[in-house]
Amino acid sequence: MASAFEYAPAPESRSVVDIAPSYGLFIDGEFTDAADGQVFKTVSPSSEEVLSEVARAGTADVDRAVQAARRAFEKWSALPGSERAKYLFRIARIIQERSRELAVLETLDNGKPIKETRDADLPLVAAHFFYYAGWADKLDHAGYGANPRPLGVAGQIIPWNFPLLMLAWKIAPALATGNTVVLKPAETTPLSALFFADICRQAGLPKGVVNILTGYGDAGSALVEHPDVNKIAFTGSTAVGKAIARQIAGTGKKATLELGGKGANIVFDDAPVDQAVEGIVTGIFFNQGQVCCAGSRLLVQESIEDELLDSLKRRLSTLRLGDPLDKNTDIGAINSQEQLSRITALVETGEAEGADRWSAPCELPSAGYWFAPTLFTGVTQAHTVARDEIFGPVLSVLSFRTPDEAVAKANNSQYGLSAGIWTEKGSRILAVANKLRAGVVWANTFNKFDPTSPFGGYKESGFGREGGRHGLEGYLDV
Amino acid sequence: MSERSDRLSVFKTYKLYVGGKFPRSESGRVYEVTDSKGKWLANAPQSSRKDARDAVVAARKAFGGWSGATAYNRGQILYRIAEMLEGRRDQFVREVAEAEGLSKSKAAAVVDAAVDRWVWYAGWTDKIAQIVGGANPVAGPFFNLSTPEPTGVVTVLAPQESSFLGLVSVLAPVIAAGNTAVVVASAESPLPALSLGEVLATSDLPGGVVNILSGRTAEIAAPLASHQDVNGIDLTGADAELAKELEIAAADNLKRVSRPQAVDGDGDWSTDPGTRRLTAFLETKTVWHPTGALGASGSSY
Structure with a gap:
């Protein structure tokens, strides 16, 4: 763009x-x-x-x-x-x-x-x-x-x-x-x-x-x-x-x-889309996605999936990748060659297993370790990119129809570190949060940290x- | 530079600390403050009812900002007070020694304890809610959370004997909890309290959060105890008779009253202060919110 x-x-x-x-x-x-x-x-x-x-x-x-x-x-x-x-x-x-x-x-x-x-x-x-x-x-x-x-x-x-x-x-x-x-x-x-x-x-x-x-x-x-x-x-x-x-x-x-983690970021159809998009971006592209509590699985309600994905792709196309010391940079370098190889291999697995890959159009610097913001659609719960922690700027998108289904999919993971919920309805936030098996649940926000607030995981x-x-x-x- | 014995020193004019400024008493009155041997130290402002009311206005004005600041921010500022006080240690050692008739080493111990007390309360600002608040497991589909909040404007009658450590020990918890304060200094020994205003003014503490008055305790305390815009009163510096009178006046708008405690009377302010003074001027707010239902299925994992 x-x-x-x-x-x-x-x-x-x-x-x-x-x-x-x-x-x-x-x-x-x-x-x-x-x-x-x-x-x-x-x-x-x-x-x-x-x-x-x-x-x-x-x-x-x-x-x-x-x-x-x-x-x-x-x-x-x-x-x-x-x-x-x-x-x-x-x-x-x-x-x-x-x-x-x-x-x-x-x-x-x-x-x-x-x-x-x-x-x-x-x-x-x-x-x-x-x-x-x-x-x-x-x-x-x-x-x-x-x-x-x-x-x-x-x-x-x-x-x-x-x-x-x-x-x-x-x-x-x-x-x-x-x-x-x-x-x-x-x-x-x-x-x-x-x-x-x-x-x-x-x-x-x-x-x-x-x-x-x-x-x-x-x-x-x-x-x-x-x-x-x-x-x-x-x-x-x-x-x-x-x-x-x-x-x-x-x-x-x-x-x-x-x-590790494979946090589910759950977006309901009544969520304000622009805020949710910012939250999704923060959730998975903060620190190039190299965050244990990243919202690496987007669970979006089926009725708004197309609209949300359009907005998300538009937003990802505006992220600035490059010199980490530049004050305008949004996406920095991957920490090491080893980590870059791991991300690359998992993304290749995702493609090989039939998920649809989309990467933001951005030029990668010639030196250093870089990976463009990427998302997978057409992902099922059986796909490797929906199960394994990638620890990189890669988002897997799944959809759901009912809150029950969202919870079941969110909890279908060996991990249980973080989750996000996006909806205008307070009682739905709390009902869903109650059912999530995750140590930190963010509602209408993501990746917030404070020394007074305990952090840690369920399960593995x-x-x-x-x-x-x-x-x-x-x-x-x- | 060696001190010349024939040099005439410059006296400090001790003034009140109200709304972040250093006014004289509107009444124009002062009274003589002497050391324990009767030697003249300074003239202190003798505050009037009007000074007391002005201080309440300043405290009320500051309450929104101070109570709305993050607990972390309040902690940073209280710690800054400790830093500034440490830097003026020599001044306070001298003033406390003169005020309380202490040896220099004993006065130094008092000032050190006062610095450490600010540090103690700096650490409490973002922890008290974790001690006295929390989620309540009500029997129903509700989120239910109790959180402490500051009471509002609190009048603090500082102890009469311990003019500095005692003062800090009663003042710091009130503002650590997010209240704003009108402090009535020890009547006989107000100078360390008035000097504390200079420390507070250079510690990033917003003006009006602490207001310090000197004068006759009963004269200033009476209008404060009956003031309808004061939410709490700490009676530490009042004797039994005055305390009862003020408590009766305070009942008019049901001020939260912290009575003089037996332990306070011993004059030993160096012991572990615990949390009593923090919780004395806290309200508990409980918020209910329905959690809705997802149906019976949910997840068993």
């Missing part, structure tokens, strides 16, 4: 962030090389430019980090809650101060648009620390009995789709409750966690309370295995989540697993909740 207005480039300045050529592991308050000297490179997915070289943690480094966290635990957990609170408030404030720097860094390392890191990720990161800071001296009031105790050392493994936000979701409640942590960021997005280590330094956080291990799945697995780790918090794929559940069987380790989307008062439980011996 010809665009009526051309946009001049409006790039956010990179000069606000200073990336060092190499980084070590952050253990016991110091940056240190891996014991075996291994390193790996992290690239910008929008250009394939090497951003930095970081240490690759091995088993010996995991052991060092866990020991440091264990040594720090006694003092940290014995601090009055009000003192732990003030450390976390400091961290929250420093994140606010450095948020533009961190937003640019995150966009460089992850590939998502600056609009999102600046307006969604970073404000939520700061707010999460601010919220849990306030809990540190109020645990007696949290509904878990008097003086609830921390678990000890928490091993935390986070994904690449919201690197710093997932770090905040993990570290803030862990520290507020008096645990110490060893956190492993994803191998494709190690940088913001390393910058967070510097924020811990600025905040004067006692050494060993937060340890950051950059590395691959083998380091994550060693962390899960380590006998002196008391808690595993993992966000990532359902396959790895199941492997972790098996690994910790028979140990005393407590776990929180936040895994994992267990435990992060955020809110409920998020404390996973880090308390209760």
